[in-house]
Amino acid sequence: MTTIKDIASAAGVSVSTVSHALSGNRPISEPTRARVLAAVAALGYRPNKLAQGLVSKTTRSLGLLVPDLANPFFSAMAEALEVQAHERGYSVILCNTNLDAEREADYLDVLLSRQVDGLLYFPGTSVPNRALQAALEKQIPVVVVDEQIAHVPGVFVDNVGGGRQIGELLAGLGHHRILFLGGAEALPTVQDRLRGLRSSLYSAFNGTDTAVELLLRFGAYRASFGYETVHDCAREGLLGHAAVDAPTAIVAANDLIALGALRALRELSIQVPQECSLVGFDGLEFTMLTTPSLTTVQQPTGLIANSAIELLIDRIDVSLDHRDDYPAARLAPQVVHPVSLVVRESVAAAPGR
Template sequence: MSTIKDVAREAGVSTATVSRVMSGSGRVSERMRERVLAAADRLGYRPNAMARSLRSETTRTLGLVVSNVLNPFFTAVARAVEDAAHERGYSLILGNADEDPEKEELYLNVLLERRVDGLIVSPARAESPYLAEVVEEGVPVVFVDRHIEGIGAPVVRADGRRAVGELVEYLVGLGHRELAVISGPPEVVSGRERLEAFVGAAQQRGVPVMEERVRVGDFRRASGAVAMRELLALRERPTAVFVANNLMALGALREVRRAGLKVPEDISLASFDDVSWFELVEPPVTAISQPTGELGAAAARMLLEMVEEGRRPRSLIMDAELVVRDSCGRPGR
């Protein structure tokens, strides 16, 4: 007997797509439905009638897939999404992609198999044919923080470009001319935007960032340490470093201390994504703060509007703010 996996392979789609077609959930485009039904007919596949009947109603469950649950930013977003969902009588299932597109797709498939009513996703990469297919099929999807260009799903995110410009102006005002940046992966929208914002703002203020002072990490702590080690090894090391997220900033800060240097006496450090423990380290870290709770709550409300009312809301962009603390000072040499 043919299985649902056989049909998916024959039609060139995911098993979740076949499942939705056979369940008659109404979340599949007509073109995709015909493709799957034709494949099922060729293989003689017939779904179990009882299983199909169990899929006829909503589950009042939402799915959330974040790119790294160890990042306090996404932990806070998840809490805000869960709170907003709970207020409306929905449960939340969380998946952690760990910056891995394959793991992300695995969790999305599992959530769809469990028939969640909608998905909130912070994509691990700038492209995802699987997510594009899911949105095309009519599954309610909202992007939070990161998004994928060309996929017709609403986005809830903060625009940090103004705050990054303010940071550059602040550093230049302190006397810094030798700036460096530890960026996130350029294939991730937020990584690319933060890098372009910092380099562009520095260029406009007459202190261009040299190519050798641009390092790329993966938004995880270890990559921040490696990047900072490379910057400190330069013949003329930078006097100030901007790190594109909090986990990489933690790794960078540790590497500065392992090198026997002090912040900000020897090198200034600033980070994107403020977190509570930035106030507790010595010195407290200058950071760009996103309205994390508001982002998560807004994403949940937006998704529920799609689920319950069938409408596609407009994307929402909030401002990020520069929070100045003691980790940036005048150049020490």
């Protein structure tokens, strides 16, 4: 590896002159700078980030803690976040927590010892997070993505609004018996989506003599949950051609669940959407390839990534400026993005109406 010393001797100047010429931190005469740059180009010099980081106390790297890259929503978010970070000169260290608290703690250690400037954190789980708390205590800037956590800066979407849009669509089509397939029951996103759905259904049918029936099942953000639960319901007589008062629509808390449900419905030869409508959440690319194509709520992954990175870098800058201040109780900004319902083939008017 060629170092700054090599450049210095090649250009016949001191090490500090090279540093100044490259950083612009102090004025350097034009001819000298030219000689330095020529030497840099000739020797293919590349500053060692480790050494830079050691003295500057800043590494321009971010830790990305994501529960499960196999979930396309997370991989889409990871991609968008990495692109945004790179545009701003930050590198991303990828960490697959697999929803495992121990791994999370482990990764946090690694990231801290690697001196990352900030953390992008996807909870993906509902347990009040020890690793997150530890990070916050270490005074390292953290932005939580996708979930809202009190007193921690975060970026997420209007899950209640998304649920409401689904409810309004379904209510307008006469659906009032609905099966909701949630993820983990304690997850705020799941609860919020359900809340929006419920409130819009009740207010739509309020004053009419139609009763809203909302059947709830909780599990995990996985296709297998949707698949198995639909089959379970059929076995229990809640769903299927023999069922009386079967739900006329299924709302899944995310697209993966919906995809699993779709498969099960197919196996049960329940026609979607004629006999049962189906709605997902996330707006995965795949949802437009299924048959029927899936009605879903589109998450603006690019925007989320954009504001998450922006928020995080802001906080990093602040914490750099005030390195030795008292840890003043700072506000925890939270950015909420709107979502939009994408209506596709999987939704139709409630049968018998």
